[in-house]
Amino acid sequence: MGELAQYLVTGVGLGCAYALTGSGLVVIYRVTRVVNFAQGSFAVLGALTVTTLLAAGLPHGVAEGLGVLLAGLVGVLVGVVATGKPGTTPQAGLIVTLGLGVFAYAVEIFFWGDQPRSFPGLPGAVGGIQTHYLLIIGVTAVVLGATALLFARTDLGRALTATAADPYAARAVGIDVVRMGLFAFAVGGALGGLAGVLITPVQQVSFDSDVALVVSGFSAAILGNLTRPGLTLVGGLLLGVVQALVGGYLSTAYQSEVALIFMLVVLIARAGRRDLVEAA
Amino acid sequence: MKWAYAVAAVGALVLPVVLAPGQLTVFILLGLSAMAVVGLSLLMGYAGQVSLGQAAFTALGAYTSGLLSLHHAPPLLALVAAPVAAALAAVVVGVPILRLRGHQLAFATLALQILLLSVLSGAQWAGGAVGLQGLPYLSVGGFELDQDLDYAYLVVGGVLLVSLIAHRLVHSRVGRGLRALATGEMAAEASGVPVGAYRLLVFAVSAAFAGLAGGIYCFFLGYLAPGSFPVLLSIEYVVMAVVGGLGSIAGALLGAALITVVVQLLTSLATQPGMPSYAPSVLSYAVYALLLIAVVLFVPKGIVPTLRRSL
Amino acid sequence: MIEARDLVVRYGAATALDGVSVSVRAGEMVALIGANGAGKTTLVNTVCGILRPAAGELRTSGRLALVPEGRHLFGPLTVDDNLRLGAWRDRKNRDTGHIYQLLPELVPLRKQVAGRLSGGQQQMVALGRALMGRPDVLVIDEMSLGLAPRVVENLAGHLRQRHAEGLAVLLIEQNARLALDLCSRAYVLEAGRVVAEGPSAELAGSTEVATAYLGLES
Ligand SMILES: Nc1ncnc2c1ncn2[C@@H]1O[C@H](COP(=O)(O)OP(=O)(O)OP(=O)(O)O)[C@@H](O)[C@H]1O
Ligand SMILES: [Mg+2]
Numbered sequence A: 001m002g003e004l005a006q007y008l009v010t011g012v013g014l015g016c017a018y019a020l021t022g023s024g025l026v027v028i029y030r031v032t033r034v035v036n037f038a039q040g041s042f043a044v045l046g047a048l049t050v051t052t053l054l055a056a057g058l059p060h061g062v063a064e065g066l067g068v069l070l071a072g073l074v075g076v077l078v079g080v081v082a083t084g085k086p087g088t089t090p091q092a093g094l095i096v097t098l099g100l101g102v103f104a105y106a107v108e109i110f111f112w113g114d115q116p117r118s119f120p121g122l123p124g125a126v127g128g129i130q131t132h133y134l135l136i137i138g139v140t141a142v143v144l145g146a147t148a149l150l151f152a153r154t155d156l157g158r159a160l161t162a163t164a165a166d167p168y169a170a171r172a173v174g175i176d177v178v179r180m181g182l183f184a185f186a187v188g189g190a191l192g193g194l195a196g197v198l199i200t201p202v203q204q205v206s207f208d209s210d211v212a213l214v215v216s217g218f219s220a221a222i223l224g225n226l227t228r229p230g231l232t233l234v235g236g237l238l239l240g241v242v243q244a245l246v247g248g249y250l251s252t253a254y255q256s257e258v259a260l261i262f263m264l265v266v267l268i269a270r271a272g273r274r275d276l277v278e279a280a
Numbered sequence B: 001m002k003w004a005y006a007v008a009a010v011g012a013l014v015l016p017v018v019l020a021p022g023q024l025t026v027f028i029l030l031g032l033s034a035m036a037v038v039g040l041s042l043l044m045g046y047a048g049q050v051s052l053g054q055a056a057f058t059a060l061g062a063y064t065s066g067l068l069s070l071h072h073a074p075p076l077l078a079l080v081a082a083p084v085a086a087a088l089a090a091v092v093v094g095v096p097i098l099r100l101r102g103h104q105l106a107f108a109t110l111a112l113q114i115l116l117l118s119v120l121s122g123a124q125w126a127g128g129a130v131g132l133q134g135l136p137y138l139s140v141g142g143f144e145l146d147q148d149l150d151y152a153y154l155v156v157g158g159v160l161l162v163s164l165i166a167h168r169l170v171h172s173r174v175g176r177g178l179r180a181l182a183t184g185e186m187a188a189e190a191s192g193v194p195v196g197a198y199r200l201l202v203f204a205v206s207a208a209f210a211g212l213a214g215g216i217y218c219f220f221l222g223y224l225a226p227g228s229f230p231v232l233l234s235i236e237y238v239v240m241a242v243v244g245g246l247g248s249i250a251g252a253l254l255g256a257a258l259i260t261v262v263v264q265l266l267t268s269l270a271t272q273p274g275m276p277s278y279a280p281s282v283l284s285y286a287v288y289a290l291l292l293i294a295v296v297l298f299v300p301k302g303i304v305p306t307l308r309r310s311l
Numbered sequence C: 001m002i003e004a005r006d007l008v009v010r011y012g013a014a015t016a017l018d019g020v021s022v023s024v025r026a027g028e029m030v031a032l033i034g035a036n037g038a039g040k041t042t043l044v045n046t047v048c049g050i051l052r053p054a055a056g057e058l059r060t061s062g063r064l065a066l067v068p069e070g071r072h073l074f075g076p077l078t079v080d081d082n083l084r085l086g087a088w089r090d091r092k093n094r095d096t097g098h099i100y101q102l103l104p105e106l107v108p109l110r111k112q113v114a115g116r117l118s119g120g121q122q123q124m125v126a127l128g129r130a131l132m133g134r135p136d137v138l139v140i141d142e143m144s145l146g147l148a149p150r151v152v153e154n155l156a157g158h159l160r161q162r163h164a165e166g167l168a169v170l171l172i173e174q175n176a177r178l179a180l181d182l183c184s185r186a187y188v189l190e191a192g193r194v195v196a197e198g199p200s201a202e203l204a205g206s207t208e209v210a211t212a213y214l215g216l217e218s
Helices: A003-032 A039-055 A062-083 A090-112 A131-153 A155-165 A167-172 A177-199 A207-222 A229-250 A252-279 B002-018 B021-046 B054-070 B075-097 B102-122 B148-170 B173-183 B185-190 B195-221 B231-244 B249-270 B279-298 B303-310 C040-047 C079-086 C097-102 C104-109 C119-132 C149-164 C176-182 C200-205 C207-213
Strands: B138-140 B143-145 C002-011 C014-024 C029-034 C055-060 C064-067 C137-141 C168-172 C185-190 C193-199
Touching: A003 A039, A003 A062, A003 A131, A003 A155, A003 A177, A003 A207, A003 A229, A039 A062, A039 A090, A039 A177, A039 A207, A062 A090, A062 A177, A090 A207, A090 B102, A090 B231, A090 B279, A131 A155, A131 A177, A131 A229, A155 A167, A155 A177, A155 C079, A167 A177, A177 A207, A207 A229, A207 A252, A207 B102, A229 A252, A252 B075, A252 B102, B002 B021, B002 B148, B002 B249, B021 B054, B021 B148, B021 B173, B021 B195, B021 B231, B021 B249, B054 B075, B054 B102, B054 B195, B054 B231, B075 B102, B075 B138, B075 B195, B102 B231, B143 B148, B148 B173, B148 B195, B148 B249, B173 B195, B231 B249, B231 B279, B231 B303, B249 B279, B249 B303, C002 C040, C014 C029, C014 C040, C014 C168, C014 C193, C029 C040, C029 C176, C040 C055, C040 C137, C040 C168, C064 C119, C079 C104, C079 C119, C097 C104, C097 C119, C104 C119, C119 C137, C119 C149, C149 C168, C149 C176, C176 C200, C185 C200, C193 C200
Parallel strands: C029 C168, C029 C185, C064 C137, C137 C168
Antiparallel strands: B138 B143, C002 C014, C002 C055, C185 C193
């Protein structure tokens, strides 16, 4: 297969990880209005856990599943701290999650040290493309599809949307708003964990990989203003592909800047448009 | 509260003489953090903006001083250029990004800092990832500041200067306008407060403070690298500002002092023989995190404003 | 159904309810009237368990549903989804069919997004959402606010019918005439206290109430 096709598949694979991280941010933001700065930590914790589980002899699949599960549980913990105390504003929640992200550093270094780690993914290659990238793409498609169905087709999903739209009315019909928020954090944690577990075989992870991940996830999600899952997926894939192309044809040195510049451009363009609307 | 200021002033003057050499370094670094944090606290408290990129301005100031003095500019000029360059950079990026709010501005400032760091790491003229080395000491009219003690008093002077400027700003028409701006923007806009200009002014002043800290840092240490100004340094500044109390100058100073001292105590504990090698970083991350979370949840106004109210 | 005695509710230091006693018995239709800021919504939110009283006793029995002040529909969801969530507490009874029978006006709207409906349509959906939980008591906060007389008439008609079938109602209304007309008993709330209560006919006859709330000259 040609070079371009390889770059495209690699880019889509990376983009899937960004989309998963970004979707986690979106789920949490929609329901709780908290921008979860610790979103990257879910990925790191999930991935590092998998390294330990695999080393302990657990088979592939089980180890990865447990890593994702752990990330979901950590998500609930983050949610409890960031939203559990009555009267905590979303702004305070953002700072709290920032603190929790730093706390995760302490935990990660304590258990895994500060050196990068990795574990093997799906071996082999198809037409010059690592099979693992195809696995990333397949799993992401299934999981994001299932998440979309959860929101669109189930009463639990409707209740989550309802909580996001109008917490007062949600309480009036008997929806437990705090519980919904924690559920969103669990989903967001699991999505973040999945991103880390999927990407680590092709990209090493260390305790401070979380900043790059949360920034990429945020860049993906900002295209849909942190509320639109579909645009988040588009944003993630776009970022991944552009990064892979920049890395392939220009220089790998500029790869990580793509997400940052993309984010700034989207933010500033949107703010400009908002100003125009307000002035009108 | 008067006595607290007196204690602080006496401490700042006496401590440099009585501290051991290692402790003097900590004292200087504390003062440098305090300068950046006074600026950040002003920005966050009075202009209602969250910045996760304050250390970018420290880096800008440091590199400005470093590059100028490497190219044989007079050191004093190189030092003065640090806050000026930081403020100019703040004005340039501030025009587009200060239209952002809350988490958007937080991420935008973070992105800018990461971009700056990667530009610096890639730039030949800035020494790349190795950075700048062999920088001269600061010298003023033939007198060379080559002792830690000199820098300790220079930093005390810097903190004083920064605090006085911040105090003037807070108690000026600008400060009153900014307070209105942080509490109810629309009302302030309607009453004729030039919201955008004031916000940009605070952003620039806050950047200048960090830039000055960076400039002193460059002469004190004699070398610079992109790695000296990690994202974590910005987060550290935020922790200090929030713990002390946003918008409070005394709070910024107390926050910087408290966090530095606590982390220092823990580090010396963690480097005792028999402690694992990762102990210092684990402990300091945990302290930053737990203090930040505890203060946001249980002392949301920060320590100094809360104490003021209960006294 | 609802039995509140000496309720005290505070927002921080401000006391919004200061010893309020109100009761609604099974099948009864009771009005609560009072000026803006009297504490009506506060009482409603307390009765529905959204606010916690600082003192006093509150007992409720049977199922209770709320039509909140200002409608508060779930804007991004369809009318049908809004209705389904009305039965959130009752996982087995989320079929919306019976609501469309009770409120046929909603049938053509079922797939529409609630946030884009007119005020009158929204109030009808809010009523339907509250009825979805098959309540024994319905609490309606500001039923007629901002609605055209014909729409109010229509809503009132639906209420009468539900009441005739045994539903108890606590109706909060700015339009005191309408409230006294619909309900057999009423409370008058002023600055967080009940200043008058009794059968509607009696209250309508009392000069104070008439001047303050019915706009009549004494
Ligand atoms: N969330 C709140 N925080 C603080 N004070 C509140 C809050 N909600 C209501 N109040 C105050 O409590 C008092 C009662 O308000 P409430 O909304 O219960 O009145 P109301 O009778 O429903 O008024 P309206 O007719 O305008 O709906 C008012 O003085 C109001 O300002
Ligand atoms: Mg009301």
